[in-house]
Structures are given as C-alpha cells and as structure tokens.
Amino acid sequence: MDAHASIDIGSNTLRLLIASPSSKDDSGQPWQDIAYDHFIVRLGEGLHHTGRLSEAGMMRAIKALKSFKSTIDQYHVSDEHIFAVATAAVREAENGLAFQQRVARELNIHINIIDGDREASRSLRGAASVLHQQTREDMLLFDIGGGSTEFIRVSHGHIVDAISRKLGVVRLVEAHLKSNPPSEKDFMTMKDTVHRHLDSVEAFWQKNSAHIPSYMVGTAGTVTTLAAVEMNLLPYDPEKVNNHRISRPTFEGLRDRLLNMSHEQRQEIPTIEAGRADLMIGGLAIIETMMERWNHNAFISVDAGLLEGNWLASYDTDSK
Numbered sequence: 001m002d003a004h005a006s007i008d009i010g011s012n013t014l015r016l017l018i019a020s021p022s023s024k025d026d027s028g029q030p031w032q033d034i035a036y037d038h039f040i041v042r043l044g045e046g047l048h049h050t051g052r053l054s055e056a057g058m059m060r061a062i063k064a065l066k067s068f069k070s071t072i073d074q075y076h077v078s079d080e081h082i083f084a085v086a087t088a089a090v091r092e093a094e095n096g097l098a099f100q101q102r103v104a105r106e107l108n109i110h111i112n113i114i115d116g117d118r119e120a121s122r123s124l125r126g127a128a129s130v131l132h133q134q135t136r137e138d139m140l141l142f143d144i145g146g147g148s149t150e151f152i153r154v155s156h157g158h159i160v161d162a163i164s165r166k167l168g169v170v171r172l173v174e175a176h177l178k179s180n181p182p183s184e185k186d187f188m189t190m191k192d193t194v195h196r197h198l199d200s201v202e203a204f205w206q207k208n209s210a211h212i213p214s215y216m217v218g219t220a221g222t223v224t225t226l227a228a229v230e231m232n233l234l235p236y237d238p239e240k241v242n243n244h245r246i247s248r249p250t251f252e253g254l255r256d257r258l259l260n261m262s263h264e265q266r267q268e269i270p271t272i273e274a275g276r277a278d279l280m281i282g283g284l285a286i287i288e289t290m291m292e293r294w295n296h297n298a299f300i301s302v303d304a305g306l307l308e309g310n311w312l313a314s315y316d317t318d319s320k
Contacts, residue, residue: 006311011168016038018034041064044170065109082109091115123152126311127304140216141219143219144218145220146169151165165201182281223302226254229258245301246300259284
C-alpha cells in the first residue's frame, strides 16, 4: 500500500506521521515510520476567554502545517492520502470552520473536525496497537490535551464508554496558574477544577457500570514528557515510553520536583520541550486527582494515540 500521512491538529500541539503498513509482532507496531514531526503552537490559546481562535495561534498553526506539507511533498504522498483531524480547539471555536476553510484554501489540506467520541475511539485504537495485551484488556485510557481530556473505559479489549470533558492543560493553566513557582493555592484550585470534571465523568459512568478498570493508561504530551523526565530519555524514544509504568511514589517525586521549580527552571530540563514547562503543572493536577480519587497506585504511559489511530483509520474504507 502507498504511504499515508496523518495530521493531528490539537489545541496545543500539531503532529505529523507519515508511515506505511507493516506486519506487527508482539514487540512492534503495525506501521513503518517514514517521517514524524511536531510543533507546539498553542492553537487554543485564549479560547477559554474569547471563544475564538486567535490570529496569532492560527498563524502559528498554518506555519506548522506548511512545514508538514513540505515534508509530505518530499515523500511524494498524494493529497488524497493526507488525513488531517482537528480536536477541541477547532471544534469549539466560533471561527473553527473559517480556520478549516483557510487551511484548505491555502494548503489544500482538508481537515476533518472530529467530535469527542471519534477522538476517543481513534486515541484508543492508536494506543491499543502498542500496549501489552494484559493492559488493554481492562484499562482506563486518559488522553490529556490542551483543550480537553478524553476518558475511555475498556473491558476485554473493547470500549465500554468514552467521555470528553473540557479539561485541558491550556485551559487549566490560563485560568488558574498565577504564581511562579506555582503556589499551593494555584495547584489546589486546579485540582478542585479537575474534581468537578471527574464528578461528571463518574455520573456518566453510572449509566453503564461504576467499574473502575485495573489499569490507568495515559497518552499525549503531559504523560509522555513525565515518562521522559523520569527516565532522562535523551534522545526521546517512543518505544521506551510505551508500556512504561510510573508508580505513585515516583509520580509524587516528579510532582514535588516540578512544582518547586520556577517556569524557567523547568524549561531548562532537557526532556521538557519548549512551550510545555507551564502546561506540565496542569497535567500534574489532572493525573494526581485521578490517582487519588480512583485509588490507583500507578499509571502506564503510551506514546501512541490519536495521531496513530487516525493513521490506522485512514486505511478503513469508511474513513475516506
């Protein structure tokens, strides 16, 4: 089969994967990487306050997409084999459709604005493709984004239910991070906000069952960066991040270390890329609240998620 390009346009990060199918064994993945790239652009910056994508955020995103398109052309991927999806920021913004049309007009990249259910199912598909079988049989997959977090319960390898909440690290930081280094008040206010969202998650779960899965599995930038910081992973290696277990005591050590640093000190950590140092605080609040509330003594990191799930879906006849 020809290579396909998958683009994930998130509220914070834009990512590109160009890959071709490969046979998967127990230690591998069902795709052969050809090219990967990503940019932190904060497309959703200010959306919490204005309801709109800012011109600056859109320009940063378009600049990243131009770079992606250059890479795609370099590898001779045809336009009909480019599969771009946009999530919370674009689907919620008053001018999200205008941004979609602008990208199509300027770059001939046609963005599919997906809802929370489709985002959840594709995130699960990507993550499950590289997780150990025991883990993916009974897990809560959480996907922390810039504008939303998806909570996906899985039993016997199948989705029980999925819910998307407007609980993202950009939203949390813009609303509640007032001090540098973060004050205890800032962090507790973030956790209070997370609790309110988890109230809604639990109410949603009651429609099916109150079962809390055996494994907590996290995907996206906050989780993978925490794993990289803990392992001092330079250069970054997705295969080492996949299925990496972070115990609660290890997490608490990472939390204390990062909360006691200034923004500038966190940004100097080589495994925290530029633009993510402040957002890590919001991510810590989300993960800690989940672990405390649902009494988990560890979580598992996975690098694969929506980007890879979207690439897998690009080969489905109903995804065209």
